[in-house]
Amino acid sequence: MAEIRALREEDIPAVAGLFHGIFRRGEPPPPGVLLDDLRAVYLEDTAVDPQLPSLVHVEDGHIRGFIGRHALPMVLNDRPLRMALCSSIMVDHAKAGPLAGAKLLKSALGGPQDLSFTDTASDVSLRMWRGLGAAALPQYSLDWIRVVNPAAALADAAAHRLPFLRHAAPLARFADRRFRRNRGEAVRWSGMGPTPSRNGTVTRPLDVEEFAAIFDTCTRRFAFRPGWPPEAIAAFVRKAMPKPSFGEAVIGGVFDRRETPIGAFFYHLRRQSTARVLQLLALPGQEGPVLDATLADAAARGASTVRGRMQPALMEAMLGRRLALFHASASIIHSRDPAITAACAGDACLGGLVGEQWSRLIGGETG
Numbered sequence: 087m088a089e090i091r092a093l094r095e096e097d098i099p100a101v102a103g104l105f106h107g108i109f110r111r112g113e114p115p116p117p118g119v120l121l122d123d124l125r126a127v128y129l130e131d132t133a134v135d136p137q138l139p140s141l142v143h144v145e146d147g148h149i150r151g152f153i154g155r156h157a158l159p160m161v162l163n164d165r166p167l168r169m170a171l172c173s174s175i176m177v178d179h180a181k182a183g184p185l186a187g188a189k190l191l192k193s194a195l196g197g198p199q200d201l202s203f204t205d206t207a208s209d210v211s212l213r214m215w216r217g218l219g220a221a222a223l224p225q226y227s228l229d230w231i232r233v234v235n236p237a238a239a240l241a242d243a244a245a246h247r248l249p250f251l252r253h254a255a256p257l258a259r260f261a262d263r264r265f266r267r268n269r270g271e272a273v274r275w276s277g278m279g280p281t282p283s284r285n286g287t288v289t290r291p292l293d294v295e296e297f298a299a300i301f302d303t304c305t306r307r308f309a310f311r312p313g314w315p316p317e318a319i320a321a322f323v324r325k326a327m328p329k330p331s332f333g334e335a336v337i338g339g340v341f342d343r344r345e346t347p348i349g350a351f352f353y354h355l356r357r358q359s360t361a362r363v364l365q366l367l368a369l370p371g372q373e374g375p376v377l378d379a380t381l382a383d384a385a386a387r388g389a390s391t392v393r394g395r396m397q398p399a400l401m402e403a404m405l406g407r408r409l410a411l412f413h414a415s416a417s418i419i420h421s422r423d424p425a426i427t428a429a430c431a432g433d434a435c436l437g438g439l440v441g442e443q444w445s446r447l448i449g450g451e452t453g
Contacts, residue, residue: 329449
């Protein structure tokens with residue numbers, strides 16, 4: 087007999103086994119750090135809500151499926167809302183019933199939340215969400231990528247197939263320095279020029295509290311946005327910083343000539359590899375200068391490419407800056423209130439910290 091119930095402490099080893107086999111394609115047993123991470127994220131985190139627990143699907147006394155949930159306070163104009171952030175949906179299809187995944191998701195969407203959201207849905211998950219009345223958000227479902235050091239990008243791509251080519255990194259750095267010196271100022275697909283931005287902005291490192299203040303200022307432009315106090319924003323930033331698989335955390339602010347903050351960026355960098363932008367913030371009309379400053383900062387720190395998640399507010403700034411777009415996972419919204427669904431179609435702050443990317447399960451030691 088099958089049942090769906092709240093996650094318990096004693097379920098963690100079985101959930102870790104599912105996670106390790108499905109998402110990591112690893113052989114049992116799962117590593118101990120994965121058990122610790124799952125326990126911390128889904129049982130101990132401050133975003134865990136007893137009214138919106140993570141769920142397990144149990145058949146014949148065995149856990150055959152799991153879906154994670156966190157409760158995030160959001161605001162639609164002045165109306166407070168509770169959003170269920172759904173993540174890590176997984177089912178042992180070889181041993182579970184054919185509808186186990188759909189039943190698990192239906193139960194997760196049927197809670198007391200005002201809306202449910204995910205930004206990491208696979209094609210299979212997307213079909214299940216849509217079958218339950220959810221709406222895909224294509225404008226939030228694309229990733230962008232920009233080559234900033236072309237020789238390093240080629241070396242990094244080759245090293246994924248032939249690891250010994252990582253020893254060519256010094257030669258790639260030399261080639262990129264020569265390349266930047268010997269090219270004009272025109273914006274091209276093949277890397278950044280020697281002066282990638284002439285917009286008069288200044289970039290400097292930020293501490294977590296400074297970033298939280300800029301986050302609060304820059305997200306007020308959206309009708310649908312986080313309803314988080316500064317200390318909660320700072321807590322999410324701290325949780326998102328340690329991602330060993332993605333590299334060191336880099337947090338910077340972008341300021342105009344009067345030293346007024348116009349935006350900020352938060353990315354993780356593996357030198358001579360990809361800088362993964364977790365959060366990009368900009369005041370209205372300042373998206374282009376902030377994007378330029380982010381690309382220039384990552385290029386100067388030795389990134390080969392810069393990658394981030396698309397936001398509708400950034401779309402116009404993307405024009406003319408030689409960014410390529412691709413689809414990796416889908417962002418999806420489910421709500422019984424049409425006003426919420428309509429706001430999330432464009433005038434919303436979603437993704438980054440308002441998504442699954444803060445989790446230590448993405449880019450962490452198990453990532």
